[in-house]
Amino acid sequence: MTHQLKDGGQVLNVGMLARVEGEGGMHIEIRDRQVVDVKLNIFEPPRFYEGFLRGRKYTEPPDITARICGICPVAYQSASTEAMETICGVTTTDAIQDMRRLLYCGEWIESHALHIFMLHAPDFLGYESVIEMAKTHGDVVKMALRLKKAGNDLMEVVGGRAIHPVNVKVGGFYRMPTVAELQGLRPDLERGLEDALAAVELVAGFDFPDMEQTYTYVSLRHPQWYPLERGTEVVASNGTRFPVAEIASHIKEFHVEHSNALHATFDGGMYFVGPLARYSNSFDQLSSRCQEAALAAGLAETCRNPFKSIIVRCVELAYAFEEALRIIDGWTDGHPPSVPVEPRAGEGVGASEAPRGTIWHRYRIDADGIIEDAQIVPPTSQNQASIEHDLRTAAQQWVDLDDHTLTHRCEEAIRNYDPCISCATHFLDLRVERS
Numbered sequence: 340m341t342h343q344l345k346d347g348g349q350v351l352n353v354g355m356l357a358r359v360e361g362e363g364g365m366h367i368e369i370r371d372r373q374v375v376d377v378k379l380n381i382f383e384p385p386r387f388y389e390g391f392l393r394g395r396k397y398t399e400p401p402d403i404t405a406r407i408c409g410i411c412p413v414a415y416q417s418a419s420t421e422a423m424e425t426i427c428g429v430t431t432t433d434a435i436q437d438m439r440r441l442l443y444c445g446e447w448i449e450s451h452a453l454h455i456f457m458l459h460a461p462d463f464l465g466y467e468s469v470i471e472m473a474k475t476h477g478d479v480v481k482m483a484l485r486l487k488k489a490g491n492d493l494m495e496v497v498g499g500r501a502i503h504p505v506n507v508k509v510g511g512f513y514r515m516p517t518v519a520e521l522q523g524l525r526p527d528l529e530r531g532l533e534d535a536l537a538a539v540e541l542v543a544g545f546d547f548p549d550m551e552q553t554y555t556y557v558s559l560r561h562p563q564w565y566p567l568e569r570g571t572e573v574v575a576s577n578g579t580r581f582p583v584a585e586i587a588s589h590i591k592e593f594h595v596e597h598s599n600a601l602h603a604t605f606d607g608g609m610y611f612v613g614p615l616a617r618y619s620n621s622f623d624q625l626s627s628r629c630q631e632a633a634l635a636a637g638l639a640e641t642c643r644n645p646f647k648s649i650i651v652r653c654v655e656l657a658y659a660f661e662e663a664l665r666i667i668d669g670w671t672d673g674h675p676p677s678v679p680v681e682p683r684a685g686e687g688v689g690a691s692e693a694p695r696g697t698i699w700h701r702y703r704i705d706a707d708g709i710i711e712d713a714q715i716v717p718p719t720s721q722n723q724a725s726i727e728h729d730l731r732t733a734a735q736q737w738v739d740l741d742d743h744t745l746t747h748r749c750e751e752a753i754r755n756y757d758p759c760i761s762c763a764t765h766f767l768d769l770r771v772e773r774s
Contacts, residue, residue, distance in 0.1 A: 365749065367734050368772040374738065377731045379723055379753075389713045397423050397682050397708035400700070401507045404715065408759055409502050410453070413446040413494070414693035415715075416507045417568045418700040421689030423509045425584070426704055427680050434674035435511040436568075441521075441666045442497040442504065443568040443691070447659040448490030448531065449501070450694035451652045454757045455538065456483030459649050462751045463545035479541070482534050486656070489524075489531040493663060496520050511677030521667045528663050535657035536632055542649050543636035548748075550732060552643045554609045554725055556616035559583070559692055565624040565658060566617055566692045573690070573697075574620050576641075579606065583690050586699050592716065603721045611725045612696030612718045613756065614651040615642050629658045645729055645755040652694075652757075682708025693718055695757045719758045726756055 368376040388407055392400060400419035405412035417439060424431065456479065457469045466472040473480040491501040496516050498504025506512050555577050559570025573589070574580045581589065592601040604610070619641040622630065633654045642651055684706040690699035696718025703712040733752040737745055 365730065365753075366772075367730070367749070369734070369738060370773075372738050374731050374735045377727050377734065379727050379730070389715055392702075392710050392713040395710050397427070397702075397704045397710060398509050398680075400702070400710075400713075401509060402505070404700070405503045405507075407715070407717075410450050410759060411446055411693045411695070411698075412503050413443055413498065413507075413568075414691050414698045415700075416504065417443060417691040418689040418698050419702075420507065420509050421569060421691070422687045422700045422702050423689070423704075424680060425687035425689060426685040426702065427509075427683055429510060429678060429680045431511055431678055432674065434515070435677065437666050437670070438497060438512060438515060438674075440568045441663055442494060442507070444659040444663040444666075445490045445493030445497060447567065447694050448493065448656060448663070449487050450490070450757075451656040451659070452483055452486035452490060454694070455542070455649055455652050455656065456480065456486075458757070459754055460542070460545075462747075462754060463542070463649070482538070485527070486531055486534055486538075489527045489660075492527065493524055496524060508677060510680040511675075513676060515672075515674050515676045518670055518672050521670055525664065525667060528660055528667070532657060532660035532664065535653060535660055536628075539632045539636050539650065539653040539657060542653055545649070547644060547646045548733075548736075550644055550646060550729070550736070552611065552615070552645060552725070552729070554611050554728065555579075555605055556619050557605055557610045557612050558616040558620045558697055559690055560621060561624075564662075565621050567659075567662070568691050570690065570692070575605065575610070576616070576619060583699070584688050586688055586690060587701055587714070590699075590716065590721070592720075601720050602723050603716065604724075609724045609728065610721070612721050613648070614655055614694075614696075615645065615648050616696065617692060618642060618651045618654065625654070625658055626661050628661065629654050632657060645752070648755050648757075655694075682706065686712075695719060695759060696722060717759065719756070722756055722758070726753060726758070729755070 364380040366378040366380060367374060388404060392403060401416040404415035404419050407415055461469055461472050464472055464476065469480060494504060495501045499506035506514060555575050557573065557575045559566035560572050560574040561570045570583060572580050572582050573586055589606050590603050592603045595602050622640040636650050638650055682704060684704065686703040688699055688701045690697060698718055699716050701714040702710055704710050729752050730749055733748055737748050
């Protein structure tokens with residue numbers, strides 16, 4: 340709905356942002372064809388997870404925090420278990436880490452497939468929804484459903500169910516899947532890999548607006564593999580690197596008046612987490628097949644165009660299928676599902692790479708394992724400042740468009756981030772003022 344202001348400005352209100360999870364609004368103020376203010380107003384009510392974790396047992400965060408999100412619950416489980424195991428001085432086995440990575444592959448597959456095809460591709464193909472897109476791109480939508488099902492099936496076998504897995508615990512798992520169970524997934528995973536590589540080629544043909552990010556890319560880094568379920572250090576595109584345990588001294592959260600979600604800075608400045616950061620900071624750790632697919636799709640080893648994040652997600656989708664097949668082919672029966680974890684007083688941090696970016700948890704527990712303090716920092720809240728920056732850039736670039744078209748362009752810029760607003764509040768009512 341559009342109406343004129345007394346001072347000659349213009350206000351545009353959009354009831355809700357489509358094709359993202361959660362609720363929020365945005366305010367854009369334009370004066371003399373210059374964008375002078377942009378605010379992303381996340382008004383979804385906070386859910387106080389950090390507050391009600393206090394007083395709970397150290398064994399409970401994997402099950403509790405998984406309920407924060409139905410799309411990336413494994414990210415919360417992985418970060419919370421790593422934090423607790425760090426506090427308690429426990430090192431898990433290679434088999435447990437492989438199975439955690441396999442579970443994470445399932446989450447990446449189902450989440451990336453959902454975003455790429457159901458939420459983001461309609462923007463580039465000119466459709467309001469995937470339902471409309473299916474009328475002329477039925478084969479693409481069928482492929483998307485196959486991909487997502489492969490991820491869901493993998494999560495169900497390893498995690499106990501596809502949404503909010505119940506097989507994860509501090510110290511490992513309640514049970515390990517068998518070779519027979521995992522091999523049963525192999526045909527769909529093999530086809531999924533080919534589908535994902537085809538998707539890279541497909542989305543590379545989309546028409547991408549010109550936009551380059553300049554802010555710092557931050558992601559996890561592991562010496563042996565592309566970051567998914569864990570990393571040994573945090574790296575930034577400006578050359579900064581430090582152990583995961585020190586992340587709270589570099590990333591600082593703060594309140595802003597216009598949002599229920601916290602904003603954050605990295606060493607005092609704006610930064611970005613997500614697929615573009617992972618890809619640009621760890622291109623060398625992708626498989627050769629995924630590297631070749633990325634370069635053939637027109638990407639360089641670093642990508643700073645947020646609209647091309649859909650290509651990077653397809654590359655990561657293919658990588659997740661490759662990793663899943665690698666782990667399954669090397670799996671044998673008979674591994675203990677967990678290691679004992681006895682509580683001790685202390686503080687620790689755990690981090691992982693959710694599909695939409697780095698997530699980290701910090702906990703402090705007492706000698707009996709009771710949680711005294713909890714901090715959960717999801718990727719969408721970390722990216723709020725960079726989203727607002729992109730919106731300012733996009734709105735200025737397209738300031739002469741009519742309000743309807745400008746609204747859609749701004750929504751597309753937000754969807755580049757695959758934001759999970761429900762996670763960020765522990766989009767889009769759009770308001771544009773012109774004069």
